Amino acid sequence: MALPHPTPDDLRDTDAFEALMWAMARPGTVRSLPEGAADLALALLDRETRVHAEDPELARRIAATGAALVTPDRADHAFCTTAAGAMAALAVLPVGSALYPDEGATLVMPAIIGAGPLLGLTGPGIEGQCRLRLGGLPEGLLDLRSARCRYPEGIDLVLVDGRRIVGLPRSVAVEVL
Amino acid sequence: MTLSTLTRPWAAISWGFLDASAKREMRRKMIKAIAVPGCQMPYASREVPMARGWGTGGLQVTLTLLRTDSVVKVIDQGADDSVNAASIRRFLSRVSAAAETWDTLEATLIQSRHRVPEERLREDQVLVLQVPNPEPLRPVQPNMSIARQMHADADYGRLWLVLYEQMVRSGRIMQGAAYPALVNGRHVMTPSPIPRWDVPKLHMARHLTFLSAGREKRLYAVPPFTRVEPLVFSDVPYKVEDHADLVCHRSGLRGVFMNEIPQDGGGSAFEASDSHLGIKAIRRAEGAATTIGPMWYEEGRFRP
Structure with a gap:
């Protein structure tokens, strides 16, 4: 039997997932995607998912995976490209339940990594405290996040800056230093 | 579609x-x-x-x-x-x-x-x-x-x-x-x-x-x-298996988790459960260049 060869899609998806997995497992560390937020969509989404996408071009690519495009209150994944859109989505995305925390949504949103207010992260995946500068976040995002993340319920954030990503899973506490 | x-x-x-x-x-x-x-x-x-x-x-x-x-x-x-x-x-x-x-x-x-x-x-x-x-x-x-x-x-x-x-x-x-x-x-x-x-x-x-x-x-x-x-009670501390003083009969390793091998005479011999660590210890004893990494347990005690 011939050895199976990875397709370019296989390679991109495994690279994107590797970046996302370590970004989530070590919140506050910066990882690199092959190209950008669209890689995450292609690595995670298929016909079993319900997705909210703000950008029409990305929405078209997501629709081609077979995922259903829905309003944010019904979505299990949301891809936002503006601060206002991310704020609106975070307010209504499903948080799951204590019975099924996995139904809490994943929100991919833009940020400026390495500039802006200094944040201190504590929680699983972090030895002591991790300090990180994050800019471009909408006003009140962190307060809204902590109001909606009543652990184990919650929404997991992926902050994207070009190819770079930082993960903020619901288990992590964020304080502004 | x-x-x-x-x-x-x-x-x-x-x-x-x-x-x-x-x-x-x-x-x-x-x-x-x-x-x-x-x-x-x-x-x-x-x-x-x-x-x-x-x-x-x-x-x-x-x-x-x-x-x-x-x-x-x-x-x-x-x-x-x-x-x-x-x-x-x-x-x-x-x-x-x-x-x-x-x-x-x-x-x-x-x-x-x-x-x-x-x-x-x-x-x-x-x-x-x-x-x-x-x-x-x-x-x-x-x-x-x-x-x-x-x-x-x-x-x-x-x-x-x-x-x-x-x-x-x-x-x-x-x-x-x-x-x-x-x-x-x-x-x-x-x-x-x-x-x-x-x-x-x-x-x-x-x-x-x-x-x-x-x-x-x-x-x-x-x-x-x-x-x-x-899960433990505050007055009953968590205890690991009592393997700290056992010696592997093949590799001479000590202070690792052991498999117990019953012997014909009624006693038992012990063998390191982590088989490749045992192999590395044997190779090292024979003089070959092998690297054994830092261990979780040193001298039978867990090092956090």
Whole structure:
């Protein structure tokens, strides 16, 4: 039997997932995607998912995976490209339940990594405290996040800056230093 | 949308065996498992060419994590050369062209049945544990819907009752493998049937651990630097197996987890359970250049 060869899609998806997995497992560390937020969509989404996408071009690519495009209150994944859109989505995305925390949504949103207010992260995946500068976040995002993340319920954030990503899973506490 | 836009041209086998959609589902669940450490996430558990109960859950996680530059190690009760471990390792390399190794230090991805290697795992390594029964509450609550509600309520009192009854009946805690542990102060998980010796290796570790039960269709994770605290009474400290003073009769290793081998005369001999560590110790004693990494236990004591 011939050895199976990875397709370019296989390679991109495994690279994107590797970046996302370590970004989530070590919140506050910066990882690199092959190209950008669209890689995450292609690595995670298929016909079993319900997705909210703000950008029409990305929405078209997501629709081609077979995922259903829905309003944010019904979505299990949301891809936002503006601060206002991310704020609106975070307010209504499903948080799951204590019975099924996995139904809490994943929100991919833009940020400026390495500039802006200094944040201190504590929680699983972090030895002591991790300090990180994050800019471009909408006003009140962190307060809204902590109001909606009543652990184990919650929404997991992926902050994207070009190819770079930082993960903020619901288990992590964020304080502004 | 048509079916042809959602499918690809026919191929005999997908790279990494699982099809793209199966991998995407695994990825979504693995991300949620990391976000809620120790909480069991349901997943579909696809067919793999192996019977359920032989490590299919671990295998699906490993297949999803495989990269072209992965180096895989597979162990079965500490041994790299058991039939089950060797077959899984060969399967992984055949479907992905990943490299195989026996050495914990070289591996990037370690799939294991019921042991954690004795050498410390690094921050770039992922440990995948095969889990036969992911539900720590099953002995006290066979109805899994009620057990899920108990997890939701963090209602774990009956697990302490089990430990208390063991104390009353036997004078000590008899729970050997699969010792229940509280993860991130919220969810109790069963760490798979690893011995008590191995549970402290998951607490505030540098590596990422996935635990996956294929037959039961659930997976959960322990991210790096996450609290994993075995359930204990404040006046009865957690005790690991009394193996600190045993000596491996083949390699001379001391202070590692041992397999007990009954002897004809009625006594027993002991052999290091981590077989490749034993091989390295023998090679080193013969004068060959081998590297034994830093260990979790030094002189039989756990070093945090």
